[in-house]
Amino acid sequence: MHNAIYQITNEQPAVRMRAARRRYELGDETVDALNDLDVDFHRRTFTAVMGPSGSGKSTLLQCAAGLDRLNGGETFIGDVEIGSLSEKARTLLRRSKVGFVFQSYNLIDSLTAIQNLELPLRLAGRKPERSRITAGLTRVGLGDRMHHRPSQLSGGQQQRVAVARALVSGPEVVFADEPTGALDSAGSRSVLELLRSVVDREGQTVVMVTHDPTAASFADRVLFLRDGRVVDDLQHHRGVPGDNRTAAQIAARMAEVRA
Numbered sequence: 001m002h003n004a005i006y007q008i009t010n011e012q013p014a015v016r017m018r019a020a021r022r023r024y025e026l027g028d029e030t031v032d033a034l035n036d037l038d039v040d041f042h043r044r045t046f047t048a049v050m051g052p053s054g055s056g057k058s059t060l061l062q063c064a065a066g067l068d069r070l071n072g073g074e075t076f077i078g079d080v081e082i083g084s085l086s087e088k089a090r091t092l093l094r095r096s097k098v099g100f101v102f103q104s105y106n107l108i109d110s111l112t113a114i115q116n117l118e119l120p121l122r123l124a125g126r127k128p129e130r131s132r133i134t135a136g137l138t139r140v141g142l143g144d145r146m147h148h149r150p151s152q153l154s155g156g157q158q159q160r161v162a163v164a165r166a167l168v169s170g171p172e173v174v175f176a177d178e179p180t181g182a183l184d185s186a187g188s189r190s191v192l193e194l195l196r197s198v199v200d201r202e203g204q205t206v207v208m209v210t211h212d213p214t215a216a217s218f219a220d221r222v223l224f225l226r227d228g229r230v231v232d233d234l235q236h237h238r239g240v241p242g243d244n245r246t247a248a249q250i251a252a253r254m255a256e257v258r259a
């Protein structure tokens, strides 16, 4: 690893992984999708996770979000070590502390935007407050689309509903797995600007997997994985989101990581 600049802070990270190992066994073949990986995701930061196909990006997100379990090491969300929790406790923690955004939006087609935001609160046994839901949709720029169903929205708008849904429980962290992978450049930009603003204006923490250096240029930090390990950690606070030069620097670093 080179050029790593670590944030010096006494504040507890939103998410911390230590000596994380996720081993998959298929027949005789064993893959360490995460291989003794250490990482902190600090509060109020936007991290992009990049790396070649199969380097462990999705596994990192799934394990950090408590959707999958480690075989070794620890994951903390806030001060809770999630590996020690029962399945039920982990589900409850995930519902309240973690938001997840998927490439394919994963909205319920038969429900309106409002109803899609109400659903996770209902599942968590909380009564959805209408004012909170409408505020959530307004803040993602969809105040005039609240009663639309997903099929009546553009891809970028659907993904912004998904971001609003991820935020509705007031999570510690939002994980996004290639959130712009299915979008055109205008839709991508609207989602990336939204993610940037939830960090800058609302003090949220975002961790996003992406293959796209332009998407990564919206982040404060780019973590590069290879073979289940962190091999580079680029902090580019002076980068300009969406700027070609910043994206070119990230692409160059990505090429080094692949080499």
Ligand SMILES: Nc1ncnc2c1ncn2[C@@H]1O[C@H](COP(=O)(O)OP(=O)(O)OP(=O)(O)O)[C@@H](O)[C@H]1O
Residues within 6 Å of the ligand: 024, 025, 026, 031, 032, 033, 051, 052, 053, 054, 055, 056, 057, 058, 059, 060
């Ligand atoms: N359920 C599984 N069973 C067996 N092997 C798996 C499973 N999930 C992932 N792997 C393996 O673990 C490694 C890491 O996979 P992962 O999906 O995390 O990579 P990735 O960096 O997200 O890849 P991509 O960019 O292609 O989405 C790969 O070698 C993959 O084949």
